Amino acid sequence: MTSAPATDLAPSEIAVLARAVSRAPSVHNTQPWSMRVRHTDVDLLERTSVTLPSHDPEGRDRTLSCGAALAHLQLAARVLCRAATTWCPAEGEVVATVHAVPGVSPDHDALARFHAIGRRRTHRRWFATEPVSEVDQAAVAAAGDEPRVRVVAPQHRDALAVMLGFATRVFRADAAYQRELGAWTAHTFGPRAAGADEGVPEDALCDDSLPAAGLVRRDTPVPDDDHLTARLQMEHLLVFCTAGDSRREHLAAGAACARAWLEATARGLAGSVLTQPLHLLGFRELLAERLELPGLPQVIFRYGHPVVPVPPSPRRPLGDLLPGEFPGTLPWQTD
Template sequence: MSVDFAGEWSEGDVEVLARAVVRAPSVHNTQPWRLVLPAGRAEVFERPELALGRHDPEGRDRLISCGAALANLQLAVRVLGRRAELLLPRAGEAAALAGSVLVDGHEPPTSAELHAYSAIPRRRSHRRPFAGARVPDEVSEVLVKAATSAGGDVVRAHEDQLPALAGLFEHAARTLRGDREYQAELAEWTTAWRPDGVGEGLLAPGYDRSGPPWAGLIRARGRIPGRQTLLTRMEHESLLFFVTRRDERDEHARAGIAMQRAWLAAVDAGLSASVLTQPLHVPPIRAQLAERLGLPGPPQVIMRFGYPSEVSARRTLRRPVTDIFRDSGTTGLSWQRRSEVEP
């Protein structure tokens, strides 16, 4: 492997950072990010060409996805023994910049950082029902602490709120099932044929059609379980709502960072999880969720977690590591394996 990069980064560093980024979760597994590595920092840029016009017209979920990549990137920098300060873009900065990790000096990673980093390759989306045992409060608090320590606002749903939530999720599922444009877009991004030329099956393996439809993956012909069935399922899992004070770019990225840190904490604790945003794109549902739960701001992500069932979640496919450096359109590192550079 031949690498052309700023002197701050060795070839091995680049490999560690890139593999951490490509393993981040993303909306419909679009993996909408570019990695740029100038001296003294590591930067994540959005890929607006991977837009989901119907599901995510404002790019909110795309930025949340880039926030998850930033969380992984910061952990990878720390594991390399560098100090790492996370910076989110301010108004007026490059429109596509999702965030940066400022690297300044050397410092060994903490035990908590090593645990979180080791969970990155083990993280999966568990879309099936969970096992019957409820997660103890003290374990759930570990996830909440991981999210808040990353600067996120997170609210746990209480048992007495579940009936109202079940009704809202059922309504969201019916709305999404009847939205033809949404269904066409969902089919396009979860088919074995990929319009972006990445290759067959990039997204299809991880989308379990037998999973709970209220998780947002409701199909046009999917059966929507009744409210009581949804409530029974929800009683066997826990729900976290990631909230921001404002609907701004930096806050969306921050929600993704907090979400990913909580997810890695769940994996480290022996739990499984999945996240959903689809119901939050049905405007009345988003507003009613904020009202029913007394949230301090708009909800950006919902995480469901619990003990895994006997069926393990499958790994979703990833783009080649080199793909996240190609044609970034930004200044800084553009890294490719020499064998993959076109003549």
């Protein structure tokens, strides 16, 4: 029996990569990805069977989610002292291939973000009134630096308040959307608790308005425009924009947001994303015009000091993420 070349990814390394990918944020916590390992190459595949026809009719959020998983994969490869080059095909089941060959040791920033993966949560609450320092703000924005993506702190919060109020009214009245959100709500406590490995934890949702709520439910409040504008003025927001609307740009925006999110987490901050209103017909174009954005908005990221602890979201078994990769016991199944 011949041994694998020394440069090939070892089972222990593959386990590290899989764990990092599994903790990436995703729309409704659908985790719409899987992995395939080929020597030093790792293919990230999009699970197109995971659909949200009411929330994400074009699958854009699913691809953004795969972009977040890609960012976690690239980061984990760097921590394993591997130089990762990435190829993203324009179409097909494989959304990205990471070529991970032995490289240099990771820097401090990469290590800090990697260790933040397990602590990252989606904070669907208003943040504390304590301001985020200018140093932290600059670091979070810089972490999202990506050639295909422009990251901006939006102006004209009054216009944003009006548009979020409109989106709330639309989604509250959308029965099909509400049924879909209910189906993807994971009951992880109380008498309806069940063993869930995907979906939004019920105890992670809140009764606040957008953007704190993150997802509009039937009883999500619609505050008056002046009140919401005042709340938005206190928020730290970043909008991830792209020049076009291709799959590669969606992947890049998702990866950029994930890196910014990990940087925020590493600095003791919490975050959440808002994409739901961006699926309304014409909403992104109008938002770009009214907020004077440098392109099409793909993700709105909000961050700040958390008020309460947030529970982790359920996760699919890692064996589902890498089906058939190893015979017998997988290296992570002894935990």
